[in-house]
Amino acid sequence: xxxxxxxxxxxxxxxxxxxxxxxxxxxxxxxxxxxxxxxxxxxxxxxxxxxxxxxxxxxxxxxxxxxxxxxxxxxxxxxxxxxxxxxxxxxxxxxxxxxxxxxxxxxxxxxxxxxxxxxxxxxxxxxxxxxxxxxxxxxxxxx
Amino acid sequence: xxxxxxxxxxxxxxxxxxxxxxxxxxxxxxxxxxxxxxxxxxxxxxxxxxxxxxxxxxxxxxxxxxxxxxxxxxxxxxxxxxxxxxxxxxxxxxxxxxxxxxxxxxxxxxxxxxxxxxxxxxxxxxxxxxxxxxxxxxxxxxx
DNA sequence: AATAAAATATGATAAAAATCATATTCAAGA
DNA sequence: TCTTGAATATGATTTTTATCATATTTTATT
Numbered sequence: 489x490x491x492x493x494x495x496x497x498x499x500x501x502x503x504x505x506x507x508x509x510x511x512x513x514x515x516x517x518x519x520x521x522x523x524x525x526x527x528x529x530x531x532x533x534x535x536x537x538x539x540x541x542x543x544x545x546x547x548x549x550x551x552x553x554x555x556x557x558x559x560x561x562x563x564x565x566x567x568x569x570x571x572x573x574x575x576x577x578x579x580x581x582x583x584x585x586x587x588x589x590x591x592x593x594x595x596x597x598x599x600x601x602x603x604x605x606x607x608x609x610x611x612x613x614x615x616x617x618x619x620x621x622x623x624x625x626x627x628x629x630x631x
Numbered sequence: 632x633x634x635x636x637x638x639x640x641x642x643x644x645x646x647x648x649x650x651x652x653x654x655x656x657x658x659x660x661x662x663x664x665x666x667x668x669x670x671x672x673x674x675x676x677x678x679x680x681x682x683x684x685x686x687x688x689x690x691x692x693x694x695x696x697x698x699x700x701x702x703x704x705x706x707x708x709x710x711x712x713x714x715x716x717x718x719x720x721x722x723x724x725x726x727x728x729x730x731x732x733x734x735x736x737x738x739x740x741x742x743x744x745x746x747x748x749x750x751x752x753x754x755x756x757x758x759x760x761x762x763x764x765x766x767x768x769x770x771x772x773x774x
Numbered sequence: 775a776a777t778a779a780a781a782t783a784t785g786a787t788a789a790a791a792a793t794c795a796t797a798t799t800c801a802a803g804a
Numbered sequence: 805t806c807t808t809g810a811a812t813a814t815g816a817t818t819t820t821t822a823t824c825a826t827a828t829t830t831t832a833t834t
Contacts, residue, residue, distance in 0.1 A: 492791075515809090594761035622737055691830055
């Protein structure tokens, strides 16, 4: 459902949301260790996120990555879409092109509801919402 | 969530359940075309399923694959487990080892319920159940 | 017994995903 | 303006997954 890369990206974004700010930028090497993802790998994943405005960055000395208010208003799904592309989440569980509500495949009926729940959730939950949950003590790191 | 291989395997099993029997065995080449999976590939996938008793087979002239009553009593999850291994479905959406009900990751709370639904479904639905749905006209092929 | 038709076993190749390495660009501070 | 510290861009390597090919074994049929 989610690629490894997407999972890593989500972890990195969440980590930044919780631990960085414009005043306190965090360098890749200081992201990679706590989220347990190779530095070069996460560095590469961050690029398209910066380009899409989900993460902010600054080069040079005292540079690094962080999230501002705007960045935090992106959904979790938007992260996945940037990294994995749109269709990964949208295709049916069995990847059947011809499967739809009128002519559902045998797995469709039972699974599509719970699947839709997951997708809705990823779409409607913003980064800031997850941050709030952690701050309220209802969810936890480390990632 | 499901590998390509698992999806193919499920398609093949379903196809056999609907179109083959001990009296009317079906050869790989006659499976591969309708389910739209390369012959050599599906042939390989069928082997472990035969070994695990999810599919029946016979060699030689008039040989082929089919499902008997016993075979049909396996769950969809059992197919996935044979092809992808047990842990693929079991690991958390984010693949976080430390994530659990006591210390859920930020995505856990909202997602675990719908996820559990899907898994339960795959576990409790037997091949014969899907066959019945198709026969009743509530679900459709082609796959 | 010999033949032919099928699955089975094994391994080779190709494609995609994940990981690693390095050169380039930009910005801050001296 | 020079140096240094950081992201950024690009590409190479490795690993995994998917796909293809072929030789072997089994069994029904003649």
